[in-house]
Structure formats: structure tokens, C-alpha cells
Amino acid sequence: xxxxxxxxxxxxVSEGALVLLRCNYSSSVPPYLFWYVQxxxxxxxLLLKYTTGATLVKGINGFEAEFxxxxxxFHLTKPSAHMSDAxxxxxxxxxxxxxxxxxxxxxxxxxx
Amino acid sequence: NAGVMxxxxxxxxxxxxxxxxxxxxxxxxxxxxxxxxxxxxxxKFMVYLQxxxxxDESGMPKERFSAEFPKEGPSILRIQQVVxxxxxxxxxxxxxFSGAEGYTFGSGTRLTVV
Numbered sequence: 001x002x003x004x005x006x007x008x009x010x011x012x013v014s015e016g017a018l019v020l021l022r023c024n025y026s027s028s029v030p031p032y033l034f035w036y037v038q039x040x041x042x043x044x045x046l047l048l049k050y051t052t053g054a055t056l057v058k059g060i061n062g063f064e065a066e067f068x069x070x071x072x073x074f075h076l077t078k079p080s081a082h083m084s085d086a087x088x089x090x091x092x093x094x095x096x097x098x099x100x101x102x103x104x105x106x107x108x109x110x111x112x
Numbered sequence: 113n114a115g116v117m118x119x120x121x122x123x124x125x126x127x128x129x130x131x132x133x134x135x136x137x138x139x140x141x142x143x144x145x146x147x148x149x150x151x152x153x154x155x156k157f158m159v160y161l162q163x164x165x166x167x168d169e170s171g172m173p174k175e176r177f178s179a180e181f182p183k184e185g186p187s188i189l190r191i192q193q194v195v196x197x198x199x200x201x202x203x204x205x206x207x208x209f210s211g212a213e214g215y216t217f218g219s220g221t222r223l224t225v226v
Contacts, residue, residue, distance in 0.1 A: 004154075009152070032212055032213065034212070036217075041222075042219055042220075043116075043203060043217040043218050043219040043220050044155070044203065044217040045217075046215070049213065051213060090154055090155070092212075094211075094212035097210075097211070097212070098143075098145070098160050098167070098168060098210050098211060098212065099145070099157050099160065099168065099212065100145075100157070100212045100215065101157065102147075102154035102155040102156075103154050104152070104153055104154040105153075105154050
């Protein structure tokens with residue numbers, strides 16, 4: 001069965017600093033991997049996804065993630081944090097089927 | 113092209129009442145997925161429907177919960193005899209095809225049971 005583990009339910013970074021949100025997954029087949037962002041009282045917005053091909057995936061708002069099969073990881077990064085990046089971020093996995101399985105989320109706090 | 117529309121945005125029900133949550137998929141999308149988000153939890157899959165068919169209901173509680181996606185009209189998630197533990201945000205996503213690549217999420221319905 002697939003699962004997703006997000007390390008750190010809360011992460012704080014200073015404005016302008018590197019953002020690194022960690023995600024490890026388990027899947028019995030080559031996975032599809034996703035990062036979603038949720039702003040307060042809103043739905044989920046897709047940041048980026050990996051299906052096949054290039055393992056470094058670029059998304060919206062300057063975020064990117066790298067699929068590392070040997071480490072079963074799909075960490076999300078952004079070189080320089082903005083105040084507007086404060087939100088909750090969800091890593092998710094699908095076994096190329098219909099369902100997406102979500103991690104518990106990481107709330108990102110940006111310090112001025 | 114309107115996105116996935118969920119209504120109501122907020123719903124308050126007393127214990128024992130029924131809750132009906134509606135999801136209108138994007139135009140051209142015939143696949144609908146429902147998820148539930150509890151406080152401090154990620155989203156948990158509940159059910160996957162195509163028009164007039166339930167494809168996967170492995171995440172649905174066995175009692176009190178049901179879902180439908182009729183030929184005409186929105187998808188409905190129905191919760192009978194609500195209890196406090198049903199308080200959560202319920203999200204639906206639609207897709208033009210089966211498969212996780214095509215998901216678009218709605219803004220959710222926040223159910224509060226008092």
C-alpha cells in the first residue's frame with residue numbers, strides 16, 4: 001500500500017532563506033508524486049507533479065522538487081522564501097491509479 | 113471555465129440531522145473524488161465516482177455515509193444522523209479522465225456539527 005511521510009508538521013524559515021519541506025513515500029510501483037499548497041480556508045492548489053521523465057520538476061511560485069528513487073523522496077524546495085509562501089503544504093502519491101494518498105501536511109511559517 | 117464548485121462553503125448541523133454536500137465538477141469532467149480533512153490531518157480518500165457509478169468507495173465509513181453522481185446534476189455526499197466526529201472539511205476533486213494527474217480541487221465544504 002502507498003503511504004506518504006512528511007517530516008515536520010511545522011517548519012519556520014526566515015524571509016529570503018531556503019525553504020526545504022521533506023517528503024518520503026512508499027509505493028510498490030513507480031509512483032506519481034505531487035505537492036499541493038493550501039491557504040487558510042481554501043482548497044488545494046497543485047504546485048507541481050512528477051509522473052515520468054526528468055526527475056527535477058519545476059512548479060509554480062518558484063518551487064521545485066526532485067524525485068529520488070533510491071531515497072524514496074520527493075522533497076520540495078524554494079531558494080528564497082516570501083511572506084506569501086506561508087501556507088500548508090501536502091505531499092501526495094498515486095500508484096498511477098485513480099486515488100491520491102496525502103501526507104499529513106507541513107505548515108510553513110515565514111519569519112520577517 | 114468555472115472551476116470545481118462546492119456548496120455550501122459552510123454548513124452547520126445539529127447532532128442527528130442530515131448533511132448534504134454538493135460538488136459540481138468542471139465542464140467536461142466526468143470523474144469525481146471526495147476527500148475528508150480532519151484537523152491536523154491530511155486529506156483522506158473517501159469515494160471515487162463516475163457518472164451514475166461508484167467506482168471505489170473503500171474510504172467511505174460503512175454507515176451513515178453515501179455518495180452519488182447522477183447523470184444530470186452535481187455529485188452529492190450525504191451524511192445521515194451526523195455526529196460531532198463528522199465535523200471536518202470535505203473536498204471534492206474532478207478530472208476529465210481516471211487517474212490522479214488530472215485532479216482539480218474545489219474549495220471545500222466545512223461541516224460543523226453542534
